[in-house]
Amino acid sequence: MKTLAMIKYTLYQHLHGIGFFILLMIFGLIFVVFGIGLSVEKTLTGEKVTFFGQDMFRNMENMDPLMAEMGSEQPAIIIQFSFVMAATALWGPLFFILIASRVVESMLTQGNRYLLLSKPMHRWHIFLSRIAGFMLFSAIVVLTFLGALWLIIGIKTGCFIYQPFIAIPVILLIYLSLLSIITLVTVVIENFFVAAGITVAFYFITTVLGQLGDLFAENSSLYFGWSVLHTVLPRIAELSNAVTRLYLNRQSEWLTPVFATLLFSGVVLAAATFLFSRKEY
Amino acid sequence: MPVIEVKNLTKQYGRNGVTALDGLDLDINEGEIFGVIGPNGAGKTTLVKILLALIRPTHGDAKVFGQSPGKPSTREKIGFLPEDAKFPSFLTGEKVLRYYGGLAGYHGRNLRTEIDRTLSMLELDSWRKHKVKNYSRGMQQKLGICQALLGEPRLLFLDEPTSGIDPVSRRKIRDMIAGLKERGITVMINSHNLTEIEKLCDRVAIVKEGKIVRLGTMSQLTSLKHRIRFNQITEKLEEVLTDCIGTFIIEDKNCITIDVENQDALNEAIDKIRELKINILEISPRQTLEDIYIQAVGDNEVAQ
Numbered sequence: 001m002k003t004l005a006m007i008k009y010t011l012y013q014h015l016h017g018i019g020f021f022i023l024l025m026i027f028g029l030i031f032v033v034f035g036i037g038l039s040v041e042k043t044l045t046g047e048k049v050t051f052f053g054q055d056m057f058r059n060m061e062n063m064d065p066l067m068a069e070m071g072s073e074q075p076a077i078i079i080q081f082s083f084v085m086a087a088t089a090l091w092g093p094l095f096f097i098l099i100a101s102r103v104v105e106s107m108l109t110q111g112n113r114y115l116l117l118s119k120p121m122h123r124w125h126i127f128l129s130r131i132a133g134f135m136l137f138s139a140i141v142v143l144t145f146l147g148a149l150w151l152i153i154g155i156k157t158g159c160f161i162y163q164p165f166i167a168i169p170v171i172l173l174i175y176l177s178l179l180s181i182i183t184l185v186t187v188v189i190e191n192f193f194v195a196a197g198i199t200v201a202f203y204f205i206t207t208v209l210g211q212l213g214d215l216f217a218e219n220s221s222l223y224f225g226w227s228v229l230h231t232v233l234p235r236i237a238e239l240s241n242a243v244t245r246l247y248l249n250r251q252s253e254w255l256t257p258v259f260a261t262l263l264f265s266g267v268v269l270a271a272a273t274f275l276f277s278r279k280e281y
Numbered sequence: 282m283p284v285i286e287v288k289n290l291t292k293q294y295g296r297n298g299v300t301a302l303d304g305l306d307l308d309i310n311e312g313e314i315f316g317v318i319g320p321n322g323a324g325k326t327t328l329v330k331i332l333l334a335l336i337r338p339t340h341g342d343a344k345v346f347g348q349s350p351g352k353p354s355t356r357e358k359i360g361f362l363p364e365d366a367k368f369p370s371f372l373t374g375e376k377v378l379r380y381y382g383g384l385a386g387y388h389g390r391n392l393r394t395e396i397d398r399t400l401s402m403l404e405l406d407s408w409r410k411h412k413v414k415n416y417s418r419g420m421q422q423k424l425g426i427c428q429a430l431l432g433e434p435r436l437l438f439l440d441e442p443t444s445g446i447d448p449v450s451r452r453k454i455r456d457m458i459a460g461l462k463e464r465g466i467t468v469m470i471n472s473h474n475l476t477e478i479e480k481l482c483d484r485v486a487i488v489k490e491g492k493i494v495r496l497g498t499m500s501q502l503t504s505l506k507h508r509i510r511f512n513q514i515t516e517k518l519e520e521v522l523t524d525c526i527g528t529f530i531i532e533d534k535n536c537i538t539i540d541v542e543n544q545d546a547l548n549e550a551i552d553k554i555r556e557l558k559i560n561i562l563e564i565s566p567r568q569t570l571e572d573i574y575i576q577a578v579g580d581n582e583v584a585q
């Protein structure tokens with residue numbers, strides 16, 4: 001019951017922030033664009049899916065080689081939608097973390113934290129209930145977003161594909177890794193702006209780092225340094241690519257990035273929980 | 282058994298930093314209303330923080346209900362109103378209490394009953410559906426007291442409970458706290474409002490630089506010293522005072538200071554003096570807590 005009360009409150013806090021309002025605006029815009037732009041036209045040879053009048057098969061050769069390769073095998077709408085998927089997987093967690101940063105900070109503001117910490121709960125219980133609230137919020141938002149898009153596309157094209165939902169666990173995993181960083185930094189330095197800044201920087205560094213491996217000659221010291229960081233840090237870029245490949249029914253190595261990211265998030269969250277439990281307020 | 286037992290409690294911030302508490306010893310008994318007063322930085326808040334396990338002592342031991350204050354089972358019996366309580370402004374008063382009641386382990390009908398009880402006790406019923414951002418400072422303070430009272434805790438820590446509250450409500454809160462004592466609830470109040478402490482508390486500790494410099498019941502602290510001024514001090518008057526009071530001090534030719542044990546002894550002395558038809562020109566009031574406080578912490582501290 002205590003956990004539920006904390007989760008419920010965390011959801012309330014998210015829903016009343018300016019970040020959620022902006023999120024709704026972006027969602028609304030995407031839904032309108034898909035709702036208006038997507039259409040199925042009858043042709044002599046059958047039906048043609050268009051997006052704002054553009055034949056989606058015709059443009060396939062201008063797309064990413066992977067997409068073009070898939071073009072002949074997959075319904076066009078799936079391929080088109082994969083861009084939204086990749087963008088959601090890559091940018092969604094970052095946006096969520098910016099919304100979350102204010103909520104994380106509010107937990108530790110004086111006047112609020114004394115009320116919170118004087119309640120009959122272990123500190124780790126308070127902390128992890130909060131994390132559960134954050135995760136639940138992002139799960140609901142991602143599910144609503146992808147679900148609504150799935151519905152719009154399904155109604156418009158008659159193609160009710162299940163693949164968009166593959167992205168949900170990956171988005172949540174990337175979000176968890178960022179959440180662990182922002183909570184750890186906030187617990188240590190108690191400054192919302194710095195914590196948000198460090199987390200965003202961490203996100204970009206990790207994403208870029210994941211794509212740099214081919215640049216270094218094997219056995220070089222740079223490659224060694226890179227591989228150490230690559231092993232330790234979350235695999236955001238790899239996860240995002242894996243989502244796109246799985247979405248397109250292609251083979252993908254997803255187990256290692258999932259495990260590495262989970263391990264990283266677990267260790268950082270454990271450290272944040274420990275510090276929160278021991279810290280004097 | 283004391284509800285709060287504090288032995289040789291010391292708290293230093295930083296390795297060689299400020300000593301907030303310096304070997305403090307204190308017992309607070311069940312059903313007692315205990316006041317802690319002292320200048321800013323004296324260690325009052327540090328003491329409460331240790332008793333709530335928000336911070337750890339450097340040395341010494343603090344027990345609440347005979348247990349470590351860090352245990353959730355101990356804190357189930359404690360209500361706390363911090364000095365600068367801030368509630369989520371987007372929630373209504375009722376939802377704030379729902380949230381904090383939920384964290385305290387209440388739910389369903391029990392929680393609803395508790396919310397109704399505390400809101401009506403603090404006369405916030407009509408505001409329960411209003412968002413906290415529309416509450417005045419005093420109303421937020423009352424809401425803070427409501428959350429502290431949820432679940433009828435056995436021990437209540439109140440930090441400046443009537444700060445920002447209008448005189449009528451202040452009196453009601455005082456009555457309410459006095460009512461808690463009747464139900465056997467122990468209350469520890471930190472306040473700069475000495476009049477309030479004087480009216481409410483059974484015992485008071487004056488804290489200075491992390492040490493208790495005065496501790497006792499109100500009558501022990503504010504000994505019933507009175508200055509009585511007469512037209513003239515006669516031998517007969519001295520005899521009467523020796524009979525009924527014992528010792529007294531003749532300050533000048535028409536002023537005597539008497540030290541009585543209680544109000545009855547004072548009345549008895551006055552009756553006897555009046556039987557002699559001696560005119561009493563003036564009886565000065567006994568020492569107030571403020572006088573004692575100023576003596577204890579020093580004029581410089583008071584000026585701050």
